[in-house]
Amino acid sequence: MNINEGRFAGKVAIVTGSGSGIGAAVTRRLIAEGASVVGADLNPGDGSEYYVPVVTNVTVEADLEAAVATAVSSFGGLDLAFNIAGAAKGAPIVDHSESDWDFTVDLVLKGIFLSTKHEARAMKSGGAIVNVSSLNAHVPMFGGSAYASAKAGVEMFSKNAALELGRSGIRVNAILPGLVSTPLTSAFSENEALAADFNSKIVLGRPADPDELAGPILYLASEDAGYITGTSLVVDGGWEITGYPDLSKY
Ligand SMILES: NC(=O)c1ccc[n+]([C@@H]2O[C@H](COP(=O)([O-])OP(=O)(O)OC[C@H]3O[C@@H](n4cnc5c(N)ncnc54)[C@H](O)[C@@H]3O)[C@@H](O)[C@H]2O)c1
Numbered sequence: 001m002n003i004n005e006g007r008f009a010g011k012v013a014i015v016t017g018s019g020s021g022i023g024a025a026v027t028r029r030l031i032a033e034g035a036s037v038v039g040a041d042l043n044p045g046d047g048s049e050y051y052v053p054v055v056t057n058v059t060v061e062a063d064l065e066a067a068v069a070t071a072v073s074s075f076g077g078l079d080l081a082f083n084i085a086g087a088a089k090g091a092p093i094v095d096h097s098e099s100d101w102d103f104t105v106d107l108v109l110k111g112i113f114l115s116t117k118h119e120a121r122a123m124k125s126g127g128a129i130v131n132v133s134s135l136n137a138h139v140p141m142f143g144g145s146a147y148a149s150a151k152a153g154v155e156m157f158s159k160n161a162a163l164e165l166g167r168s169g170i171r172v173n174a175i176l177p178g179l180v181s182t183p184l185t186s187a188f189s190e191n192e193a194l195a196a197d198f199n200s201k202i203v204l205g206r207p208a209d210p211d212e213l214a215g216p217i218l219y220l221a222s223e224d225a226g227y228i229t230g231t232s233l234v235v236d237g238g239w240e241i242t243g244y245p246d247l248s249k250y
Contacts, residue, residue, distance in 0.1 A: 006034030007222055012075040014067060016058050016115055017085030018051075019043040021182030022132065025210035026082050026217050027051065033218070036075045040067035040115075041085060058085045058111035061118075068118040080221050081119035081129045083112050087184065088147040101146045108150035109157070116161050116172070126169025128221040131158045133174045135236045142247035151176075155232050162230030171229035173220045178236025179207040197245035203238025 013030050017023030018039030030037050036050045040063070044053030052074050056063040071078045086108055089100035112131050119129060136148035137155040158174040165172055179185060179198055189195050189207070199205050216235045219225055234240055 006032065007218070008080070009034030011035045011079040012038075012071055012077055013080040013082065013221075014038045014040060014071050014078060014119060015082045015084060016040045016056065016067075016111070017083075017132075018053070019045050021184060022177065022180060022210045022213045022217075023082070023084035025214040026084065029211070029214045029218055030080075030082075035080065038067055038071040038074065040064070058083075058115055059106045061114050064114045064118045068122045072122055077124060078119060078122040079125070079127045081115065081123075081127070082132075082217060082221070083115040083119075083129065084132045084217075085111060085115075086132065088144065090141075090143045090145075090147055092143050093145050096145065104146035105150045105153075108147060109153045112154050112157055116157070120161070120165050120168070120170055123168070123170050127171075128225070129158075129161065129165075129170065129172045130217050130220045131161075131172070131174045132217070133158070133176045133232065135176050135178045135234060135240055137174075137176055137232075138234070138240060139244055141244060158232070159230045166229055171220075171225070173225070173228060173230070174232040175213065175217050175220065176232055176234045176236065177208065177213050178202060178234075178239040180210055180213055181207045182210055191250070194245075194247075194250050201239055201242045201245050202236070203242060206237070208235065208237060 013035045015027045018027045019041035031050045039053045040056035054067040056067045088104045133154040134151040137152040155174045162172040
């Protein structure tokens with residue numbers, strides 16, 4: 001058990017997608033603020049005193065059950081869950097293969113359902129769950145129909161989960177990031193013209209650093225957000241108010 005002082009001192013958390021990007025930033029910050037963390041990822045990285053990695057595919061129910069059971073056996077329970085694992089295979093609708101559609105919707109939407117199901121079952125004294133959706137829940141992306149539809153599903157799923165779990169003292173909220181500099185979006189930043197197009201649409205003029213998502217994500221799990229459930233927080237540098245660049249030319 002992590003004995004550091006902090007907002008999350010003594011709390012036990014699970015983070016799916018802990019091995020990279022936003023999930024790795026959330027994991028670092030949780031441990032720095034006193035939590036003990038189980039990291040559930042295809043590639044969860046190395047363990048440490050307060051971090052237990054569990055190789056997990058979030059589309060496989062038995063994997064989620066095992067990851068949650070590890071939180072209980074290693075640290076004595078589960079208080080907080082951050083469902084962040086994600087990726088996508090996209091294409092224009094007329095060219096989209098059924099297998100790429102299934103890959104994306106299963107990972108993005110079913111993964112959140114399976115994670116929430118087993119996390120909530122283990123939260124015996126209440127808790128907080130934060131599901132990472134996307135700005136694409138509100139704004140479509142050329143070639144991103146599977147991803148955007150599934151992320152919109154994550155936002156509604158989170159409201160539904162909040163409705164069902166509130167009387168058990170479990171709060172559920174969604175975060176909708178705009179563009180964040182992680183391996184997932186490196187293809188965008190490496191294409192100079194595309195990066196400039198994106199930055200021209202983002203009111204703050206740049207993508208976010210993953211740590212700029214960790215702050216709002218941890219806020220929703222903190223006691224300061226104790227009366228917030230069933231809502232969504234857009235963290236996009238003001239991008240939603242301008243819309244997407246025309247991606248059809250890329
Ligand atoms: N980066 C962005 O601009 C952005 C914007 C909006 C939403 N998001 C969402 O944020 C989340 C994190 O993205 P990121 O940018 O940090 O990406 P990332 O690629 O850096 O990290 C994603 C992590 O998820 C893991 N993962 C992928 N498939 C998995 C599976 N089936 N089971 C378990 N783990 C799996 C990967 O191994 C990786 O460690 C995703 O849900 C993504 O859709 C990202």
